Amino acid sequence: QSALTQPRSVSGSPGQSVTISCTGTSSDVGGYNYVSWYQHHPGKAPKLMIYDDIRRPSGVPDRFSGSKSGNTASLTISGLQAEDETDYYCCSYAGSYSWVFGGGTKLTVL
């Protein structure tokens, strides 16, 4: 049950794109098409941004997109906006009603 690996921080200027990576193993990220991404403002409930590796819940802007190759998933945020600045977490289903999160990435909009 090792945590997925994310960069501790990423940054970009308004209007630019940033990508956050999430590396796991064949037992989680690479073993299922069930990676999800969450936006988490401190003190608030985490918000699902991407599920099933690439799908976007209704209401999430299409500036947010997910992808995956092998044991590494990625979240790309295009057209960066000031309100995107917060923490982002990846998560993967790991079988038998268990999930594993990444360590989290702090996004700074310069």
Added chain:
Amino acid sequence: EVQILESGGGLVQPGGSLRLSCVASGFSFSGFAMCWVRQAPGKGLEWVSGISGSGDNTNYAESVKGRFTISRDNSKNTMNLQMNSLRAEDTAIYYCAKALYGGLEYWGQGTLITVSS
């Protein structure tokens, strides 16, 4: 509208016990897995425990296995987390979430557990 509300948080001494509850509405509760996720102060999100829709299947993070027990009462749209032998490192905000395999779709606002003497 989906609503999820946790309760039962508070201050407890090391070695003590606490029972968290999560009440959900706005969806067919018994049809979905649920889970608990926590965030310790200054730390990231950590999956704690999951339970199938029927309640027949459960799983736990290694950090809580043998100390925490997850359960659900589908007649009351409620999920519980019995936490025993609490440690300082269990101090965290505990979130309840509606779980799909592919993502934790809806979350509650969380309840704070503080383990301290």
